[in-house]
Amino acid sequence: MMNHTLKGLCNLPAGTVITGKWHHQSYKLLKPLGHGANGVVYLAESAKGIVALKLSDNSEAVTSEVNVLRRFSKVQGVALGPSLLDVDDWTAPLMKKHISFYVMEYIRGEDFSTFIRKHGKEWVAILLLQLLSVLDKLHQEGWVFGDLKPENLLITGPPPTVRLLDVGGTTLQGRAVKEFTELYDRGYWGLGSRKAEPSYDLFAVAIIMIQSCCPIKLERKGDGRRQLISIIQADVMLRKYQTVLMKAIDGKYKRASEMKQDLLAAIGRPDPSHSKQRASQKTVQKSRRSKQRKRGKARGVLETALIIAVLLCAYAVYVYHQVLP
Amino acid sequence: MSRGTLRQILLITDGCSNHGEDPIAMAALAKEQGITVNVIGVLDQDTIDESGLREIEGIALSGGGISQVVYAKQLSQTVQMVTRKAMTQTLQGVVNKELKQILGSDVSLENLPPEKRGEVMEVVDELGETVELEVLILIDTSGSMKTKLPTVKEALLDLSLSLNARIGDNRFAVFVFPGKRGNVEKIVDWTPEIEELSTVFPKLTSGGLTPTGPALREALTYFERKRSLRSLIRDDESYFEGSM
Numbered sequence: 001m002m003n004h005t006l007k008g009l010c011n012l013p014a015g016t017v018i019t020g021k022w023h024h025q026s027y028k029l030l031k032p033l034g035h036g037a038n039g040v041v042y043l044a045e046s047a048k049g050i051v052a053l054k055l056s057d058n059s060e061a062v063t064s065e066v067n068v069l070r071r072f073s074k075v076q077g078v079a080l081g082p083s084l085l086d087v088d089d090w091t092a093p094l095m096k097k098h099i100s101f102y103v104m105e106y107i108r109g110e111d112f113s114t115f116i117r118k119h120g121k122e123w124v125a126i127l128l129l130q131l132l133s134v135l136d137k138l139h140q141e142g143w144v145f146g147d148l149k150p151e152n153l154l155i156t157g158p159p160p161t162v163r164l165l166d167v168g169g170t171t172l173q174g175r176a177v178k179e180f181t182e183l184y185d186r187g188y189w190g191l192g193s194r195k196a197e198p199s200y201d202l203f204a205v206a207i208i209m210i211q212s213c214c215p216i217k218l219e220r221k222g223d224g225r226r227q228l229i230s231i232i233q234a235d236v237m238l239r240k241y242q243t244v245l246m247k248a249i250d251g252k253y254k255r256a257s258e259m260k261q262d263l264l265a266a267i268g269r270p271d272p273s274h275s276k277q278r279a280s281q282k283t284v285q286k287s288r289r290s291k292q293r294k295r296g297k298a299r300g301v302l303e304t305a306l307i308i309a310v311l312l313c314a315y316a317v318y319v320y321h322q323v324l325p
Numbered sequence: 326m327s328r329g330t331l332r333q334i335l336l337i338t339d340g341c342s343n344h345g346e347d348p349i350a351m352a353a354l355a356k357e358q359g360i361t362v363n364v365i366g367v368l369d370q371d372t373i374d375e376s377g378l379r380e381i382e383g384i385a386l387s388g389g390g391i392s393q394v395v396y397a398k399q400l401s402q403t404v405q406m407v408t409r410k411a412m413t414q415t416l417q418g419v420v421n422k423e424l425k426q427i428l429g430s431d432v433s434l435e436n437l438p439p440e441k442r443g444e445v446m447e448v449v450d451e452l453g454e455t456v457e458l459e460v461l462i463l464i465d466t467s468g469s470m471k472t473k474l475p476t477v478k479e480a481l482l483d484l485s486l487s488l489n490a491r492i493g494d495n496r497f498a499v500f501v502f503p504g505k506r507g508n509v510e511k512i513v514d515w516t517p518e519i520e521e522l523s524t525v526f527p528k529l530t531s532g533g534l535t536p537t538g539p540a541l542r543e544a545l546t547y548f549e550r551k552r553s554l555r556s557l558i559r560d561d562e563s564y565f566e567g568s569m
Contacts, residue, residue: 001385059435060413063446070443087439098435175454182402194490248359254352 006191008041008095018053018101019043025105027053032054038062038168043106052106054271059089059100061168064178066102068167071141073285078285080241081164109156116212118231119160123236124212125267127155129207129260130162135201136256143170144196146177149184150212171196183207183217192251199251202259206248213238225249241266330457331412332360332548334541335404338383338465338475341377341379342537345508348380352388353423358545362388363411365404367473369397384537389415397473400480405487408460409453416452454492459515460484461544466501471531478526485519498547503533509537509543532541559563 015030027044034041039056069084082104086193090099116123131153138145140323147169154163169179177194184194184204187240192203210228213235221227232238232245244262253259334355342348345512352362364385366373373381385392391411395403421433424445434442464470464477481499488495496515499522504510512525 059442060417060446060449063439063442064450066439067443067447087443089435089439099437176487187483194487196490217557 009057009099010035012042012055016092018055020086021090021091023086025088025103027051029053030216034169036166038065040127045104045105046085048085050106051103052082053101053103055090055099055101057095057097057099062087062102063102065131068143068170069102069104071143072167074247081167103119104275107154107156107158107165109154109163112155112162112208113212113288115155115160122215123160124209124237125241125263127153127160127162128209129263129267130254131205132260132263135205136163138164139173139201139256142173143199144173144177144198145204146178146196147181147184148169148201148208149181150208153208163310173197181212183219186249187218188250189228191224192250198255199248199253200264202248202253202256203251205259206245207243209241210238242270268275330459331415331460333390333398333408333411333415333461334360334362334388334544335408335460335462336362336364336465336537337367337404337463337536338364338381338537338542339369339470339473340373340465340467340535341380342459342535344534344536345544346537346538348537348541349383350389351538352384352543355541355545356387356389358548359412360388360548361390361415362541363390363407364388365394365400365407366392366394367400367477368396369473370481371469375465380434383485384541389418397476398472400476401425401483404484405482408484411454412458413449413452416449416456420449420452421438440466453492457494457496458488458491459496459548460488460498461547462497462499463509463540463544464499464501465535465537466503466531466533466537468532473530474526476531478522481519482521489517489567500540500544500547502536508536508539511547 006316012032014030018027019026027046030043030045030050032040032042033052035300038058038061039054041052041054044051044053054062054065066084066087066244069081072081073083078165084102084104084272086103087224087250088101088103090101092099110128115127135145139187145164147166151155152164153168154165155161156163169177171178173196176202177196180187180194182188185194187194192200193251194200206219210231214231220233228249229246231244238245241263244259244266247253247262248259348406355362362384364381366377366381378394381394385566391407391414393403393407417434424432424434424437434445437445462481466473466474470477481497485495485497495517497513497517497519498511498515499519500509502512503508512529513519513521
């Protein structure tokens, strides 16, 4: 349910210039990128280049998200989220409410589901391996992503790289998960609490994989665990990863790196259909070889016989010549 | 800053009150007593008319809380969102008051530069996580609510799942209006886990008027009461008494 201010924020025309009250940086809006419950994101032009700018009438939500992004920027190595460029307030003409905004790097890419649709399901496991690395880093820092779902995963590149978007749900470990989406929430499935811990994110990763193989949107019907097992067993690709998925669903992984190891091992195993082909190939090769060996043996015997015969003849001629005066 | 306890009334209704005092006045009374009143309007196939909507918004506004009108399907998510938002709102009010006392009367969260605001929000977030919370849930059981009651039950069980993930303690109490013997009836006394909702809900009957105002007024008096020892023993008996 959008309030009036938010609606107004959604319809700002291209070319609108936003100037911050505190830091006096200016941004020219180009086009809207998307909107959520708390604010609207625009593509904008700035002195530093093209950026993403999130406007909101809810300065508390903006401040919370900025706090998270600031913490992430301190983590070296893996980029956990878009980097924060500016935070400020905007005195909007005609709008009575106080508007806050923050500016972050614009990450160009496709969302997870679109990428998989274009490039094939074999990418699911591979991208999830990347995601598990990122999550491991996040968990080491003492956070849990919380609202993990395909819509919050952006695939940039080449080479295809997973980036996390929308840090609204990111929560300190030990607290209650701030924001979540039912389908990916283990509480909804009756399979755990909403306390922020690494296993909460890993459950969502399992559901992401399961949903990517299901044409229809999943909805819990009765016994959640049993339902998930039957969905896994009904799909060829999911069956291959059944052990990993069930371990994640049951919350048995303490660390994302453990799940990543298991997933890697499962990917490495040959597919059930491939192994059947290989087996039949092997038997064909075996029979061919045995036939060859048999033929080889026969040939060998013939050759030996011929050689002996020739030698005998030669010997006979020699003896004959010797004997004759 | 004293931590204290956050007190909220969560009113779930599908229409206008039509009996007893003005609920908006009762909500203002609640606010004076430090109790926030949030309202959720639930729709199924029906719609809420203009006056119903105005009343729902009015109650929340007077009660210093949040109102939202949703379809039954989104009830779970809405109940949680409303409760959390209201908590943050109340806590911010508290923090703003403290800031004014320390830094002067023209200072509020919005007047602080973004960097300072970040620090204050961290305090608010931490308070939100650790503060004790008491939520008294008032459920409308007039005739039209009959089909929505199962969804209400699910939403409340889900709310307790979410809130119990917090570090701070929670207590819930559930009342329905109209009650069997009066405007309001208590169906769950103050407790941290509302699992008993599952057994109590199927026994609820719906029908009668919508005495929202009297329900709010009576609910206010229950915040001071702790769960009585007698009621722990008499619990089962009182349910059977009602159904006879």
